[in-house]
Amino acid sequence: MSEVVNKAALAKETAGVLASLSTADKNEALRIMAEALIREAPAIIAANAEDLERGRLSGTPESMLDRLALDVSRITGIAEGLQQIAGLPDPIGDRLETFERPNGLYIEKIRVPLGVIGIIYEARPNVTVDAAGLCLKTGNAVVLRGGSSALSSNRKIIEVLHRALGETAIPSQALQLIEDPNRSSVDEMLKLNGLLDVIIPRGGSALIQNVVLNATVPVIETGAGICHTYLDAGADPEMALSISLNAKAQRPSVCNSMETLLVHRDYAAEHLLPLAEAFRKIPVELRGCPETTALIPWALPASREDFATEYNDYILNIKIVGGLDEALQHIAEFSTKHSECIVTRDVGNAERFLQEVDAAAVYHNASTRFTDGFEFGFGAEIGISTQKLHARGPMGLPALTSSKYKIHGSGQIRG
């Protein structure tokens, strides 16, 4: 039996016990896990140093090494994340609906765990802990498959968490790490129907596309964000400036940052140049349609491919449009349906935008950067769903649950 099948089967064995745990038991386990991480931080940091060393030797870029690196302060932050998850309301067991039928059947719809969740992710070792915490809090077993570049860190973290779980009501078997660094272990997870109930990919678009296109297990697609901000003719210039800068540059590496600014022709005539100047100061590289490059001498020409690219960087496309219709058309063509914004004082245009744009989150007069579990008040999130089934947008704990109908009868049969 392969490592993947073996560990997924071990995880599945615990599903029944996990589904029946009390909230208090689960929260207590999360707190014990958090304490163990802090207590064993030196060992984790030592294991992390091995990953960093291997990364340096193989020429991994500094920015990637930074994502991988752990120190006491980051481990404390990760442990605090578990404490926060312990503080969130537990959705399991919630009665979503109750109804009585004319024949006397009493039907309850109850929130239950999904079962066994597979998480496939890249280098950041904090995902190992976050995902474990969110899944266990919702009574799910979890099979983690992190990037091989973080394998030493992940192994040590799981060793620490397994030992911690030994003191709790959660069976340590509920938490599994796939250590096989070969891609074949990912491929195997993707086809593990019957052992995994869902797979959630977390990472770059190549990782996500591989999962979406090859999994036979149900998938919750997360992530990719080609987000637009449309500055309408009647936009307040100060607000337009501050929202545009924030959406692009407050943290360009994340999925809810802006990649393309659409500007109404009338607005552009007066206000685009000062806006471009502000971007130049950061600096953000500008790529524009022909009208844009005519107005902004330092803007490079944007290709069709640029408009279809998630830069996650200090680069911005600008396109001047004739009005809302053209903006909506551009968004429909290039959006990944993540987060889209209109800045306008025209209530009618705002309403049309919010109604017609097909995306997880549509904004009027606010930065797309707010599409986030914490910003929405949900707390820690397993990801931001960009698909339409099951969950859409920031996924709080309820996104990690399913439901079942409990039907209470007194001998009813169907006529």
Added chain:
Amino acid sequence: MSEVVNKAALAKETAGVLASLSTADKNEALRIMAEALIREAPAIIAANAEDLERGRLSGTPESMLDRLALDVSRITGIAEGLQQIAGLPDPIGDRLETFERPNGLYIEKIRVPLGVIGIIYEARPNVTVDAAGLCLKTGNAVVLRGGSSALSSNRKIIEVLHRALGETAIPSQALQLIEDPNRSSVDEMLKLNGLLDVIIPRGGSALIQNVVLNATVPVIETGAGICHTYLDAGADPEMALSISLNAKAQRPSVCNSMETLLVHRDYAAEHLLPLAEAFRKIPVELRGCPETTALIPWALPASREDFATEYNDYILNIKIVGGLDEALQHIAEFSTKHSECIVTRDVGNAERFLQEVDAAAVYHNASTRFTDGFEFGFGAEIGISTQKLHARGPMGLPALTSSKYKIHGSGQIRG
């Protein structure tokens, strides 16, 4: 461009219009569709006669021909189905949540259509109309791929519905039928990410497995039901008899009928023989574990494969178990997580069964035959989901929807 891509793209073009239609417009369209079907029944029956003739020539079994056959009464029933869908509450536009954040952002979670739904199904031409009605009522465009044995009927039905939609606010383009009878057209639909938002298979387990194992488009898995009824030591004998007979024999061909009866050893000693006699009278063929065949001389031995088979027929497996634990174990091993029942007077055992059995619908003292949209009071259903993501159990109209967040700001940016 292939027929599949072409028609899916045409359907997708209408998604924006469909999402914005009023409930009144959609209901009016459904009523006009229903009237058209009744008015044009003779033409539909003539087209159906072609399918039946082809089926007879190719040696299709009588029971299959019966499923395919249309007459005035069946067409009237199908049209009434559309009227009923028109009478159901429209979930689109419902505010699922509203909340205000400390920074003043006002967030609404609104129900929206899924977009374009692909339905892959077999011979029954009534599915063509039901699926069209349910999808259009929820503002979804729909791409239908029915079985080739019903192609003439389906073509005529779609022609009638297209003409009817011409008089309504729903663009007729929103309803597409794939006519290519080759399997390649199904394969093409399964990979149509970007044009189809979800695929729902309706049919036998081979069709469903093909979709689940090959689709890259998200799927809602429906259907297969290996359902169990467990008669506990303390079951009321009269109730146990009537529930068992109903679950097996009231309509054996459907997914919520019982395939295996689990019987507590103490209960079996006194009550299994009279129960077996009742099944013999119907007649239902019995296949049992060694203890069962020792008690019931006419029962055949049941193999492991029998316990893993959805008969959809007058055949029943019987297994005698030592108690609730063994029953739960058998169910965990063989259940397709559709509908499971315990008959008992022991409240503790009933609660444990309802809690621990992992299935869409778990029953105490009622027949599994109630797992059905109409019986639950949801009205017409697109299917019964046996997966845990998105929807579980009978899927009413809300299962054909997604949501989006509308965020109303006044210039908020992220700090």
